Amino acid sequence: MSDLATKKPPMKTKTHFDVPLKIKTVSETGEFEGYASVFGEKDSHSDVVISGAFVKSLAQWAEKGRMPAMLWQHKMDEPIGIYTEIREDENGLYVKGRLLIDADPLAKRAHAHLKAGSITGLSIGYTLVDYEWSKDKDAWILKEIELWEVSLVTFPSGDSARVSDVKATFDRGEVPAPKLIEKALRDVGMSRQQAKAFMSKGYTAIDDQRDVDVENGLNALKAISF
Secondary structure (H helix, E strand, O other): OOOEEOOOOOOOOEEEEEEEOEEEEEOOOOEEEEEEEEOOOEOOOOEEEOOOOOHHHHHHHHHHOOOOEEEEOOEEEEEEEEEEEEEEOOOEEEEEEEEOOOOOHHHHHHHHHHHHOOOOEEEEEEEEEEEEEEOOOOEEEEEEEEEEEEEEEOOOOOHHHHHHHHHHHHHOOOOOOHHHHHHHHHHOOOOHHHHHHHHHHOHHHHHHOOOOOHHHHHHHHHHOOO
């Protein structure tokens, strides 16, 4: 029997998948290459992209004679360059592009951060077409993805993305899964013990834990406040 269930989560129409920056080269003139998605790796949202997920979308881009956008931190009004090659290989989604450092001050800034190592992630913006839950992997298997853009981001699979997901869920009038809230609390400063205590007993449970740093816990609540 397959370990894939037919149920699907209340996912957003458009979402992000983040990976640690796997840059192969960065030139003085702004060219770089690396991987925007790696097959088989689970991100912070328990998503795993599998081989073939981008094939149809990349074919559609090729038909248009265009490439997905290169953005700064997923900001649609802040393109910073162009991609000259995007394709699947045995490892994942390979990208090759050029930052417009001579024409765009933001691209020049991104280039400096890229070379210094202060930019640590690539993130794809996409529409999810087909996916299933794998009980064995404890993850959502992303089988088909409509790719829109690939961004340079400060944090891969990071804290801010998960906290934003929790806030966005509440904004839609929905209640986030307890597991997601617990992980978000840990991302913004709570210890594992504090987050679990808060989820089970509420605010007073944090103050009862004298063996942990209460101030960190309170700061975490402020960071995730709605």
